[in-house]
Amino acid sequence: MAEVRSPDTRERILDAAERLFMAHGYEGTSMRQITGEAGVNLAAVNYHLGSKEALVQEVFRRRLDWLNDERMRVLNAMEAEADGKPLKPSQIVDGFFGTLLRMADDERRGGITFLRLLGRMLTDPSEFIRAFFAHEYSEVIDRYKEALFKALPDVPKAEIVWRFHFMLGATSYAIAGTDALRVVTDWQIEEADATDRLDRLVPRLMSFLLGGLRAPLPQFSDAEAVGK
Amino acid sequence: MAEVRSPDTRERILDAAERLFMAHGYEGTSMRQITGEAGVNLAAVNYHLGSKEALVQEVFRRRLDWLNDERMRVLNAMEAEADGKPLKPSQIVDGFFGTLLRMADDERRGGITFLRLLGRMLTDPSEFIRAFFAHEYSEVIDRYKEALFKALPDVPKAEIVWRFHFMLGATSYAIAGTDALRVVTDWQIEEADATDRLDRLVPRLMSFLLGGLRAPLPQFSDAEAVGK
DNA sequence: CTATGATTCATACGTTCGTTTGAATCATAG
DNA sequence: CTATGATTCAAACGAACGTATGAATCATAG
CATH class of the missing domain: 1.10.10.60 (Homeodomain-like)
Known part of the structure; x- marks a missing residue:
């Protein structure tokens, strides 16, 4: 046999x-x-x-299993080191998003190709793809949210959840790298190489994410009077 | 005839x-x-x-023409009022993203359905869709970038362009509202109504965007230290 | 009214889709 | 060697796709 x-x-x-x-x-x-x-x-x-459905799920599973295990490992290590004290927000953000972005340099893990695929598929309309992501991600997302709650005890939990959502969006759009609106224009020479571009993206994105995460809480104008 | x-x-x-x-x-x-x-x-x-291609382009054009005209109108009005002085970043962000988000309440302009469609399609892989967006958006994007350059003279232009990109990503993901990763969990009662949900999203998103836009400049690890 | 052109309709065209089939080929165990 | 099961292969399946056709129907101008 x-x-x-x-x-x-x-x-x-x-x-x-x-x-x-x-x-x-x-x-x-x-x-x-x-x-x-x-x-x-x-x-x-x-x-x-x-089948084709099983194929696309396996395409993601062989990468995401490692990614989310690594995220768990990093978070556990940081929390063990902190010995019960809250982590710094920058540590948590780096553990979740930095671990993802560093996959770009690791061709064995799919490199930049997988990153761009993930960025695009996170907003894919197919129902079974959304359901797959929700299942694949729920555990690690919960752990990181808990870490953020602990790190930012003065910020309402709902606010942190929203901001986690926003950070995900900024990241997935950035790595999708479609340049749909041609935001990066001529006088920016660069465009050298996709991997190279990502090297310069990472520190900028991390600054942006942390700035958004720690922004002042929104002022809710009564009666929804628009803005300003 | x-x-x-x-x-x-x-x-x-x-x-x-x-x-x-x-x-x-x-x-x-x-x-x-x-x-x-x-x-x-x-x-x-x-x-x-x-044809089907012409159909999807018309679906977007009938909404985007109005949206981008309105964005131009708002920016022109603000700049006229400022009389040559730089605008506040919050004004510019509200002019671009706020004008978009307020479409959610305007059923004549497509309401939340169009917003979610736009959020998803911005990362759509179809080549002709990306080309269409690039063409449709280039003028208004350039004007808003120029306004930001003027509003933030101490921030390198390249940095502003990156952050504009990140803001776009956070916004489009947020309005796509797929909840692919089920970020909004149980203890958040809500989910009442999609439009209602967006009302609570807008001020939160605007705070996040401004926080990210005004975040400290990233520290580049030596070698290749780019901008700053 | 009739005439004309805009619009709707049922139907079909040719292509491509995901999947299945059954035989051919390959690698290995006994 | 032969036997067995894993893998590859060419070919075909029915279904669904975007598009085109030509006749029927409708609204309006003269």
Whole structure:
């Protein structure tokens, strides 16, 4: 009885799917494109993965399992070192977002391709993709929120949850890097290389996130009188 | 010779497409779904709009034209009032993002449905959609960036451009409102109504954006220390 | 009224989609 | 060697896709 050994066909499918889903989205990528780019037979996806839905879930799972384990490991280590005292907000933000962003330099973990894929898919409309993320992320999100509650005891919990949401948005949009609105313009030479660009992004994004997290609490104008 | 009168068929198609693109994305929505929901014949889309690509562009154009005109109008009014002096960053942020967010209450402008559609589509991978946004937005983006440069003369321009990018990301993710990671949890009662939720979001988001915009400049680890 | 052009309609075209099938090929155990 | 199960392969399936066609229907001008 031969055992389920599965050569690199499966991995080549996942790699090709990762690239193509990043470039064209889930619905915009066909099985024929994937198997063509991977250099395998069309039927190989259904044989090794089962279906297109199972494929995209596996594309994320093989990266997110490591990422969220690492986030947990980092948080546990920081909390052990702090010995019961609250962590600094910057530590927590770095543990969650910094750990993600450092994946860009690690080609074994998908590198920048996976980061951009994740940034785009977090707002993907497909119901089963949203449900998958919610399940995959709930534990680590809860732990980091608790750490922030403890680090910022004077800020209402609801406020922290909102700001966590905003930080996620700024990060996922930044790493998606679509430049949909061509925000980065001519006189910014750069655009050298995607990885290189991310090196310069990370410290800037972290400053922005911390600035937003520690911003003064909003003033609610009575009767919702708009602004100003 | 009868003139091109076009009853409300065209509008009903655009309304249905707006809802369905918001819920299922561009590639995930079929012409048959759209015409079914609109209660019109399948061929009506190609007759009134030409093609699916032209349809989605018109869905955005009928809202974005007004939005970006309004943003221009607000900025011009503020600058006229300031009489050459720099504006306050909070004014500029409110002019750009506040004007967008206030569309949520204006059902004639698409309301929250259009806001969520826009938030999701800004990271859509389709090439022609990105090109469309870049063209549609470039003028107003440039004007607001210039206003920020003037308002924050001590901050390097590149830094402001990055932070504009981050603000866009936080905003589009927030209004997309997918809750992909179920950030808003149980003990937050709410979830009453989508519009109601947005009322509470706006002041919080504005505080966050301003906090991020005015955050201390990032410290670059030596080697390649870029700006500052 | 009739005539004209705008709009709607049922239907079909050709293509591409995700998936399945069954035979061919490969690797390994006995 | 043969036997067995894992893997690959070419081919096809039915369904759904975006689009096009030409006749029917409608509104209005003369």
